[in-house]
Amino acid sequence: MAAATSEAIETEHLTKVYKDFWGRDKVRALDDLTLTIHRGEVFGLLGPNGSGKSTTIKLLLGLIFPTRGSARILGQPAGSTAINEKIGFLPEESYLYRFLNGEEILKFYGRLFKIDRRTLNKRVPELLDIVGLDAKARKRKLREYSKGMARRIGLAQALINNPELILLDEPTTGLDPIGTREMKDLILSLKEQGKTVLLCSHLLADVQDVCDRITILFRGKMQTLGAVKDLLQVKDVTNIETRGMSEGQIKQLQLNLSGMGVNDTKITHPTTSLEDLFMRIVRENTGNGDGKTTAYTGSPEAK
Ligand code: ADP
Numbered sequence: 688m689a690a691a692t693s694e695a696i697e698t699e700h701l702t703k704v705y706k707d708f709w710g711r712d713k714v715r716a717l718d719d720l721t722l723t724i725h726r727g728e729v730f731g732l733l734g735p736n737g738s739g740k741s742t743t744i745k746l747l748l749g750l751i752f753p754t755r756g757s758a759r760i761l762g763q764p765a766g767s768t769a770i771n772e773k774i775g776f777l778p779e780e781s782y783l784y785r786f787l788n789g790e791e792i793l794k795f796y797g798r799l800f801k802i803d804r805r806t807l808n809k810r811v812p813e814l815l816d817i818v819g820l821d822a823k824a825r826k827r828k829l830r831e832y833s834k835g836m837a838r839r840i841g842l843a844q845a846l847i848n849n850p851e852l853i854l855l856d857e858p859t860t861g862l863d864p865i866g867t868r869e870m871k872d873l874i875l876s877l878k879e880q881g882k883t884v885l886l887c888s889h890l891l892a893d894v895q896d897v898c899d900r901i902t903i904l905f906r907g908k909m910q911t912l913g914a915v916k917d918l919l920q921v922k923d924v925t926n927i928e929t930r931g932m933s934e935g936q937i938k939q940l941q942l943n944l945s946g947m948g949v950n951d952t953k954i955t956h957p958t959t960s961l962e963d964l965f966m967r968i969v970r971e972n973t974g975n976g977d978g979k980t981t982a983y984t985g986s987p988e989a990k
């Protein structure tokens with residue numbers, strides 16, 4: 688058994704070189720990744736397409752083998768079957784049984800994990816609620832699912848075994864802004880339950896505000912690692928935020944600053960992100976004055 692004190696994920700010099708048909712080196716997809724992900728963290732493995740994110744996940748799951756280096760997951764070597772039941776995985780593309788409906792596919796995967804019928808009958812509707820698939824969607828065949836619905840059922844599938852560690856490969860791909868927000872809220876609620884989440888994404892802006900720490904991969908190499916707020920902080924710039932200043936007061940402030948010898952100043956009004964603007968419009972149009980819709984549960988000031 689994995690000791691509860693082990694790290695969630697530890698890799699050492701993890702490297703993957705894909706070979707071509709003749710066994711010659713072809714692509715160095717992951718190059719010397721040494722990384723520790725702590726339990727209870729939401730960790731983002733970010734970077735453009737082709738930077739080695741999915742390769743990392745496949746190595747962690749033991750679906751492919753490293754050319755060099757090693758990985759441990761919940762204290763066990765990557766790929767050991769003893770920990771499979773503690774891991775949930777949302778692949779980049781879910782190949783789902785097209786002729787089953789949402790409810791059936793979850794029951795199918797639940798049975799693979801040998802979850803008993805009573806527990807499943809309770810857990811399946813709960814999960815469908817959590818991922819926001821309504822009664823109609825549940826009875827629909829998966830081949831009729833939109834990309835966003837497929838991501839949702841894929842996530843429910845990844846959670847069927849109530850895993851400790853959840854690996855999400857491109858969780859927001861195909862989701863609209865509301866769906867993205869909901870996915871982020873879901874990830875945060877998993878964190879609140881004490882779970883560890885490793886997510887991969889090339890959509891940096893989508894996920895930056897749910898990750899405790901991130902690393903950016905580029906061409907298989909780790910470029911940077913740290914807490915999002917530290918990485919995004921521009922240390923040599925200071926912002927002062929206030930409300931209700933008149934134009935006269937702003938002029939006065941500028942003069943005062945210049946009196947202090949601070950000359951290179953820019954006093955502006957803040958802008959919002961397009962996502963927040965969109966969410967505000969949706970909120971206003973659903974006439975929900977308290978700032979809440981079923982879709983929008985994030986704090987209004989969250990970026
Ligand atoms: P990401 O998930 O960041 O988009 P991947 O890990 O899927 O990146 O791919 C990293 C690199 O490895 C890419 O150049 C990709 O083309 C290559 N690659 C991925 N899988 C294979 C494979 N099975 N055989 C050969 N090359 C591969």
Ligand code: MG
Binds near residue numbers: 856
């Ligand atoms: Mg990928």
